[in-house]
Amino acid sequence: MRGRINAGLVAGGVLVGLVVLAAVVSFFWTPHDPTLVDAARKLREPGGGYLLGADKFGRDTFSQLMVGARTTLYVGIVAVGIAAVLGTPLGMAAGMTPRGWLSELIMRVNDLVFAFPALLLAVMLGAVYGAGTLTAMIAIGVATVPAFARVARAATLQVMVTDYVLAARAAGRGRAAIAVRHVLPNIGSVLIVQASVSFAIAILAEAALSFLGFGTRPPTPSWGRMLQESQELLFSTPRLALWPGLAIALAVLGFNLLGDGLRDYLDPKLRRIRAEG
C-alpha cells in the first residue's frame, strides 16, 4: 500500500527538478561562457542579456549558477553512490548476523569513521593529494557511509524477523539469496529516503568545502566558491552572494522535502502515526 502524493513531495520534486534541469541544459547551452573573464563586464548590473549580472571577473552569474548545479549534482551523486555502495552491504551484513563478531566489528568501525566528519577527511585528503572535486567527493562519500550502514542495519533487523524470511530460511535458502531476494527489496524504500537526505547533506558539505577552497577548483563554477568570492564584495555588490546562497538553500530544501515526502509516500504507516500526533 502506498501513501498519498503529499505537498512536500511535490515541492521537493519541483525544486530538485529545477536543479537537474539547470544542470542538464547547461551541458548544451548557457547564456554566456561561465568561465569567460572579461574586464569590460566587471560587476555588470543585471539586464541586457545578463539576467543576474556579472561578477568581479565579468563572468555571467546566471551561467555560473547553471554549471554550478552540475557540479553540485555530480558531487552529490558520486558521494551518495560511494556511501550507498559501501554502507548498504555492510549494514545488511551487520543486520543479518546481529550477535556475531562481524556485526560488532562493522559497527565499531562505523563509529570510528563517524568521528571523521567530511570536512576533516577532505582537509586530510587535500593535504596529501591536493584538494579538488575528487577528494571532496570521496571525503563526503566516506563520511556518509556510517549513516547508510546504520539505516540499512536497522531496517535489515526488522526484515529478518518477518514470516517470509523465516519461511525462506526454513526452505533452506542461503544467506546471500535471502539478502538479495528478500532483504534488499524490502529495505529499498528506507535507502531511497536516506539517499535523498544524504544528498542534501552532501550539497551542504560540497558548498562548505568549496567555500574553504577544499572543493571544486577554479575555473569550474561551484556555488560554494561563488559565495566565497562574493564575500569581500558584500558591502558593494551583495547580489553576488544572494544568488549562490539561494541556490544552495533551495537545492538542500528540495532534497530534504523530497526525502520527507518519499518517507511519507513509501511508508504510509509512519504518515498515519504522524497524523495522529
Added chain:
Amino acid sequence: MTLYLLKRLAVLVASTAVAGVVVFAFMALLPGDPAEIALGVNATPEAVAALREQFGTDRPPVVQFLDWFGGLAQGDFGTSYVTSAPIGPQISDRLGVTAVLVLGGMAVAVAIAVPLGTFAAVHHRNPLGAAISAVSQIGIAIPAFLAGILLVFVFAVKAQALPSGGYVPIADSPGEWLRSLLLPWLSLGLVQGAVLTRYVRSAVLDVMREDYLRTARAKGRGSTGALWRHGLRNASIPVVTVLGLQLATLLIGAVVVERVFVIPGLGDLLLNGVAGRDLLLVQGVVMVLVAAVLLINFVVDVAYHLLDPRLR
C-alpha cells in the same frame, strides 16, 4: 552503571588510539620528505640527513607514531617542521576560542529550539505550530557559513551595528569581545536551532501521547503543568542524543564560520597549516578535533544512561 562506564571508557580509549593510527598513517602518505622540503632543492645530502635526525623522521614509522601519540597524552604535539615552533601551545591558545564559539552557538540553538519545539508540539494542530515546522525546514537548508554571510549583510552592512569580522580577546575588552562573537554565535546557533527544533517537537509530541501524561492530566494538572512536570524530562532523552551529535557538527561548522568571521580558532589554525604544508600541525589539529568528537559521543552515551533509568 560502573561496569557500563568502564566498558564505555575502554571503547573511548581504544577508538582514540585507532583514530590516532588513522590520522598518523594518513599524514605519513604525504609525498615528500619534510627535511628535504624544509631545506629546499640545493641542500646537501648530509644536511638533509642531519635535519631528518633532528625531526626524528629517520626512525621507523612505528617508533615515530608511538613517540607522537605518547606525547599527545602529555600535551606535547611536537615541533613544527616548517616554523620550528612548538605545536601544543598554538593548539591550546586556539582551543579556547573555538570552544567559546561552539558552546555559544549551542546555547543559542537550545534557547531557540526548546521553547519553539515545545510550542510547535503543543500547538501542532494550529497554523502557528505548522508555521514553526515550515520555518525550521528552511533553516535546515541554510549552511552556517551562508547564515553568517546573511547576518553580516543585515547587521554589519545594512544596520552597521556589529563588526563584519575579526576577534577581540576578552582580556582586551569584554564588550568588544561580545560584539565580535555575537554574529558567529548566531550563524552557528540559528541553523542548529532549526534542526533541533524539529527533534524537540517530535520528542514532545511522542511524550504527549504517553499514558502517564494522560494520567497526570486526569489527576487535575493542567496540560502545561503535566507536560512541565512529567513530559520534558522524558522528552529530553532523545533530544540529548541529538544535542551531542550536533555538538560535533557545530565543532566542524565552527571551522567554516571562523573563516567567514576571521576568528583565530582551531579551524583557522588547521586551514593555515594546510596552506603552509605544516604536516605535524595539521596532524595535531585533526587529532584534537577527532578526539573531541569521540569524547562528545562518550559523554552523550553516558548522559543517555543517566537520564533513562530503564537502561541502568
